[in-house]
Amino acid sequence: MNPTPAIQIAGLTKSYGDVHVLQGVDLSVEKGSIFALLGSNGAGKTTTVKILTTLLKADGGQATVNGFDVATQAQDVRTSISLTGQFAAVDEILTGRENLILIAKLLRQKNPGAVADELLARFSLTEAGNRKVATYSGGMRRRIDIAMSLIGNPPVIFLDEPTTGLDPEARIEVWATVKELADNGTTVLLTTQYLEEAEQLSDRIAILHEGRIIANGTLAELKAMFPPAKQEYVEKQPSLEEIFLAITSKSNGASATPVKES
Amino acid sequence: MTTRFFGDTAVLLGRSLRHIGRSPDTIVTTAITPIAMMLMFVYVFGGAIDTGSHESYVSYQLPGILLITIASGIAYTAYRLFQDKNGGMFDRFQSMPIARSAVLWGHVLTSVVANMISLVVVVLVALLMGFRTSASVLDWLAVVGILALFTLALTWLAVVPGLTAGTVEGASAFSYPLIFLPFLSSAFVPTDTMPGPVRAFAEHQPVTSIVDSIRAIFAGQELGNELWIALAWCVGLLVVAYVLATAAYRRKFA
Numbered sequence: 413m414n415p416t417p418a419i420q421i422a423g424l425t426k427s428y429g430d431v432h433v434l435q436g437v438d439l440s441v442e443k444g445s446i447f448a449l450l451g452s453n454g455a456g457k458t459t460t461v462k463i464l465t466t467l468l469k470a471d472g473g474q475a476t477v478n479g480f481d482v483a484t485q486a487q488d489v490r491t492s493i494s495l496t497g498q499f500a501a502v503d504e505i506l507t508g509r510e511n512l513i514l515i516a517k518l519l520r521q522k523n524p525g526a527v528a529d530e531l532l533a534r535f536s537l538t539e540a541g542n543r544k545v546a547t548y549s550g551g552m553r554r555r556i557d558i559a560m561s562l563i564g565n566p567p568v569i570f571l572d573e574p575t576t577g578l579d580p581e582a583r584i585e586v587w588a589t590v591k592e593l594a595d596n597g598t599t600v601l602l603t604t605q606y607l608e609e610a611e612q613l614s615d616r617i618a619i620l621h622e623g624r625i626i627a628n629g630t631l632a633e634l635k636a637m638f639p640p641a642k643q644e645y646v647e648k649q650p651s652l653e654e655i656f657l658a659i660t661s662k663s664n665g666a667s668a669t670p671v672k673e674s
Numbered sequence: 675m676t677t678r679f680f681g682d683t684a685v686l687l688g689r690s691l692r693h694i695g696r697s698p699d700t701i702v703t704t705a706i707t708p709i710a711m712m713l714m715f716v717y718v719f720g721g722a723i724d725t726g727s728h729e730s731y732v733s734y735q736l737p738g739i740l741l742i743t744i745a746s747g748i749a750y751t752a753y754r755l756f757q758d759k760n761g762g763m764f765d766r767f768q769s770m771p772i773a774r775s776a777v778l779w780g781h782v783l784t785s786v787v788a789n790m791i792s793l794v795v796v797v798l799v800a801l802l803m804g805f806r807t808s809a810s811v812l813d814w815l816a817v818v819g820i821l822a823l824f825t826l827a828l829t830w831l832a833v834v835p836g837l838t839a840g841t842v843e844g845a846s847a848f849s850y851p852l853i854f855l856p857f858l859s860s861a862f863v864p865t866d867t868m869p870g871p872v873r874a875f876a877e878h879q880p881v882t883s884i885v886d887s888i889r890a891i892f893a894g895q896e897l898g899n900e901l902w903i904a905l906a907w908c909v910g911l912l913v914v915a916y917v918l919a920t921a922a923y924r925r926k927f928a
Contacts, residue, residue, distance in 0.1 A: 462765075465765075465769040466768070466769060467765055467768055467769060467927060487771055490769060490770055490771040491771040493769065494769070494770075495765060495766060495769040497762040497765050497766065498762070499761065499762045500762070501761060501762030501763050501765060501766040502761075502763075503689065503763060504761075505692070505693045505696050505697070506689070506692060506693075510692070514685065514689055515766075515770075517685045518682060518685055518686075518767075518770060518772050519770065519771075520681075544696075560766070
């Protein structure tokens with residue numbers, strides 16, 4: 413049989429008053445895989461991540477991370493994970509290097525300075541390392557944020573909407589980093605509201621909707637589950653690009669004003 | 675776990691002390707309002723106030739000004755906590771295998787250090803304005819001890835809005851009423867000229883006993899019950915504030 417999954421959730425529930433955010437979530441994430449939890453805003457993605465990272469207590473159900481129960485073995489869970497939250501959790505007043513050293517010290521790394529320098533180099537931040545994070549671009553912030561999460565090589569990494577608010581280039585950078593992590597055997601659970609991101613990165617995708625997992629499988633499986641490709645007749649309107657090209661080529665040597673042709 | 679606690683607290687204290695080093699304006703802004711008040715009280719109102727004592731008015735009002743300094747300084751703790759909570763640093767720390775209480779203690783001890791620096795600035799200005807004391811080194815240590823205890827108590831109180839406030843303004847606004855407490859005390863005028871209810875309030879709130887104790891120490895007078903009342907207030911406040919802060923923390927990060 414399969415080895416123990418890196419993350420195992422069964423019947424997880426959580427409510428805030430009358431709002432039932434999670435209504436029985438079941439999930440299993442294999443070791444070394446990238447698992448995408450897909451859902452719109454308010455679907456319960458962040459709540460799930462908070463419970464798995466011991467920031468919130470569930471009302472019911474069970475969850476284990478790296479074999480440890482999140483409710484009863486919270487401290488063991490914390491030694492096995494790292495969390496990169498929705499907003500880059502970096503200290504803006506400190507430099508990038510100081511941020512890394514701070515986390516390295518808290519994780520009792522032997523040589524915090526060396527750990528920081530190695531990560532700065534790996535994330536192409538060596539030059540910016542001694543600048544305050546407040547001066548960083550969104551993509552750089554995210555990179556230092558993820559770098560902080562890698563200190564101590566935790567076997568399971570949670571990325572809560574890692575690319576929300578990033579420009580396309582920064583997004584591609586983050587994707588490359590995540591792929592590299594999984595190649596090295598780290599389990600990654602990421603939440604996203606971008607379908608393309610789930611498609612690009614993940615081995616398996618689960619769709620969380622109104623507090624329940626309504627679909628779960630590989631991309632190919634999900635594609636097979638849904639209405640097959642069908643042929644439709646669609647009247648093709650010209651795109652702005654086509655209009656633009658048509659006008660500019662026509663105006664070559666002639667006037668740009670609309671010309672009536674008989 | 676205890677070694678974790680001390681190690682982690684030291685690391686986090688180092689982090690927020692670095693914040694203060696990077697923005698020394700927090701020390702200056704903490705000290706500037708009390709200094710302005712002191713100038714006003716000494717050079718504007720002071721001449722008309724009869725304190726019934728032999729000491730100069732600058733010496734008379736200094737203890738109250740010191741407490742106002744602390745009350746305005748602790749707002750920064752609420753501010754920094756709020757930033758950590760909203761910026762995600764709190765979640766990051768909480769998901770790490772560190773001593774969880776170290777996250778709060780790091781901020782609280784930073785507040786004590788920062789306030790002590792602001793207090794030194796205010797005392798230096800008071801010395802320039804003619805404040806003189808016969809206090810010995812031991813007396814000074816007693817004053818520092820009382821002020822540190824008061825800072826600790828008010829800082830734990832500041833942790834509550836820091837954790838629960840919805841906006842950054844809300845997080846720091848709570849200290850304004852605290853700044854006004856010294857006005858309803860023996861800090862600037864003797865309480866016996868106040869009308870009944872005001873006087874009753876003034877004489878039974880923490881600031882009066884703390885002010886009276888520090889004033890007596892500075893003036894080299896015999897210390898009576900007021901010191902014990904002051905200490906009881908400080909310790910009582912500290913315990914209540916600590917319990918409230920821990921409860922607010924539990925509600926947030928159970």
